[in-house]
Amino acid sequence: MNTAETPFEFVTVSYLTRIGNQSAGTLAELLTGLEHCSDASIFHHTFQTLGSHHFLTEGFSNDFAQWVLSDTNRNDLAEQLAALDIRDYVSIAALRSDLCRVVADYCMTYPHFASQSALERFYFCESVEVTVPLGRNARTLDEFRQGIALLSHAGFYFHFISSRLRLQLRTNDFSHWLADGLGLRTLAESVNNIDIYTNTLDSTRAKLLRLIDRERRKA
């Protein structure tokens, strides 16, 4: 069995939600908020919400889409916002730009909906991230599997979802180490292709463990 030179260090993450000073009561105000809120706010309402609502798989992919659906009743816009896949982005700036484009196009096409009051306001918040090492690492696929099985939801989310942005790559911590540390490029790619929008964090982890088990059987 391969042994990596650089071990995989398991860490966990905890987020504080910082309440911002911006809010929106209409789609037009949502657009203004999207244009001016901090990067940490875009991260909070897109990436982080996938972690805090990891058990939902149908029709919930980011806070903006959910608010548009439940509080402005604009299903078509909600669908467009929900269709933005964070795996396609390597920067918050690019994600923000697409969010703004989708909302701006909608407001331009349907100006009468842009100023309609929502049932409840949308409050822009930010994530404050604190990471701590768990004091565990892995050099082999067996140790790696064991470590993933023991991770909390937050730890799993950190390595599999939020890492995509940190790495500035279209990958995640697990795939990155499988490819670079153990040279298992096919497995790395299969892991990266697990659909995080149609799986819960638990079912994502179960799929990942099955892929690792299949690889271990080959060895």
Add this chain to the structure above:
Amino acid sequence: MSEVLALGRIPLDDYAELLGAGEIEELRALAAPLRGRSIQMVNSTAVGGGVAEILTRLVPLAEELDLNIKWEVMSGGEDFFEVTKAFHNALHGAPYHTRQKDFDTFLAYNEKNRERLPLDAEFVVIHDPQPAALIEGRKPGTNHWVWRCHIDLSHPNRTVWDFLEQFVSKYDGAMFSSPEFSRQLPIPQYLFYPAIDPLSEKNCELDQEFIAQVLARYQIDPQRTILTQISRFDRLKDPVGVIRAYRIVKRYFDCQLVLAGGSASDDPEGAIVLKEVLREADGDPDIKVLELPAWAPLEVNALQRASTVVLQKSLREGFGLTVSEALWKKKPVVASAVGGIPIQIIHKHTGLLSHSVEGTAYQIRFLLSHPEIAVKLGEHGHEHVKENFLITQKLKRYLTLFLTLVRGS
């Protein structure tokens, strides 16, 4: 000010079975850099009320993580608590007639408490407005002070808020239960949800036999649909509206309604509302209006667990933790979109929101017609509570806040 000491040990590992070993490992990892550091929690009452209930569980759990935590209770005379009650109502938007004497009384008791005990822990957490002015005794640059506000400040009385704000602005941060409850402040504001304890008597697993006994005691038929609202007899909880929604549902489905709340005997307004409720019920044998003893957590737990659908049709609400209690028990919930309820009920994902008597009735009928959807909402609701509204998550937020303060400084 006196220190609250008599708190029993709560082994953190007891939560591992419910939450998974990984979650407990994570708490220990977050606490490790804070081991031995001192924390003081300060509030105005040792018993009764949601804050004391939370601290009773939170403090022993923090001790399990080797944090040097103490809970101090502010002392005050009747005059002080009359003033703070008036301030509390005014901060919720009730009318308030300004009297300088009230502000003087507030400041005098805060000063007395400052003299009694130096608040010199590394992290000082002040709960609610009553002890807010203790910050005046802070020595510059020595420790971190944060203010946890458990009340809704969205529409406060201007005079009372302006008075309070001069103290709040001196803290290193403030925590609110909902973004909607917060104010524009020059200090960082954080979202801190209230929490339930899954191992408390109100939320722990119960034997079916005990649940059956409770239902039998109140003559509730376990074989028929049970709609339940647990809340005190208060117009803001709209118990009369609940009965009207039940009557609409009853046209389509055979069902019983349980309205259970604390005894109204010591609460003049509660007694009036109870009369209104009984008048509206009009002797319907399927409406059970239950005056529970002041502290009956096991009965509340049993009634929630026996329910087909749980309701919270409030007209105004703080956070409304009864919603989380029901969701933790995997119950489908229909609740009003007010206060902190929409944070707990993500519409069509973790429950159903309504805005009227008719809407409440419709959502109940929808759930009774689609029991498979009701099951799914209950399961998602349980996961939502597990992720966000449990005491262990609250502890994690505090640890994260303390780490943020340490790293920030």
